[in-house]
Amino acid sequence: MVRIGILVSGRGSNMVSIIRACNEGRIDGEVVTVISDNLDAPALAKAHSLGVEAVYIDPSPGKVVLKGEGETRYIEHLLSRNVDLVCLAGFMRILKSGFLNQFKGRIMNIHPSLLPSFPGLKAQKQAVDYGVRFSGCTVHFVDESVDGGPVILQAVVPVFQNDTPESLAERILREEHRIYPEAIQLFAHGKLEIKGRKVFIKEDAWKG
Numbered sequence: 307m308v309r310i311g312i313l314v315s316g317r318g319s320n321m322v323s324i325i326r327a328c329n330e331g332r333i334d335g336e337v338v339t340v341i342s343d344n345l346d347a348p349a350l351a352k353a354h355s356l357g358v359e360a361v362y363i364d365p366s367p368g369k370v371v372l373k374g375e376g377e378t379r380y381i382e383h384l385l386s387r388n389v390d391l392v393c394l395a396g397f398m399r400i401l402k403s404g405f406l407n408q409f410k411g412r413i414m415n416i417h418p419s420l421l422p423s424f425p426g427l428k429a430q431k432q433a434v435d436y437g438v439r440f441s442g443c444t445v446h447f448v449d450e451s452v453d454g455g456p457v458i459l460q461a462v463v464p465v466f467q468n469d470t471p472e473s474l475a476e477r478i479l480r481e482e483h484r485i486y487p488e489a490i491q492l493f494a495h496g497k498l499e500i501k502g503r504k505v506f507i508k509e510d511a512w513k514g
C-alpha cells in the first residue's frame with residue numbers, strides 16, 4: 307500500500323479523484339495527508355469530508371517558490387506521515403532541490419496540456435490561442451524544470467473550433483481524473499522506472 311501525500315492550492319478535483327480511486331481499490335494506496343498552501347482552498351474541506359487529514363501549512367517566505375522555513379515545514383509534515391509518493395494536484399508553487407532531493411523520483415504532477423507543449427500557467431488558453439487540433443494532459447515526475455520532468459502518461463482530446471479555454475479545460479479535466487490515478491497505480495505496483503529523461507513502464511503492466 308503506497309502512502310500518498312497530496313499538495314493542493316485550489317479546487318481539488320484531481321485530489322478527489324485520487325482519494326476515490328484509493329477508496330474504490332483502483333489504487334493500492336491510501337491518501338494519508340493533504341497539504342494546502344492556501345487557507346481558503348476548497349480542496350481542504352473536500353478532503354476533510356472524505357475523511358482524509360487536510361492541513362494548511364504556511365509556505366512562506368516564498369511567493370512562487372517553496373523555500374526556507376516553508377519548505378522545511380512541508381518536508382517535515384510529509385516525513386512524519388511516512389509518505390512514499392507526493393502528488394501535486396493544482397499546487398501553485400515551484401519545488402526546489404531541498405524538497406526534490408528528499409523525495410527523489412517520488413513526486414508526480416498533472417498538467418493540462420500535452421507536454422512539452424504549453425507548460426506553465428493557463429495551458430488550456432495557450433492551446434486555444436495557438437489553434438492546435440489536439441491537446442490533453444500529462445502526468446509526469448517532477449524535477450527542477452517547470453513542467454519538464456519525465457512523462458509517465460498522457461491522454462489526448464480534440465480541440466474544436468468553437469472551444470473556449472473553459473470548454474477545453476472541462477474536456478481535459480475528465481481525462482486528468484482518469485490518468486492520474488492510473489499513473490499512481492503503476493507507481494504503487496513498482497512498474498515505473500526512470501531512465502534519464504524517460505519513464506519506462508514495465509511490460510506486464512502495460513495494457514495498451
Ligand code: GRF
Pocket residue numbers: 316317318319320321395396397416417418479482
Ligand atoms: C488541473 O487542471 C491540473 O492539471 C493543473 O491544475 C488544475 C487543478 O485542478 N495542474 P484541481 O484543483 O485538481 O481541480
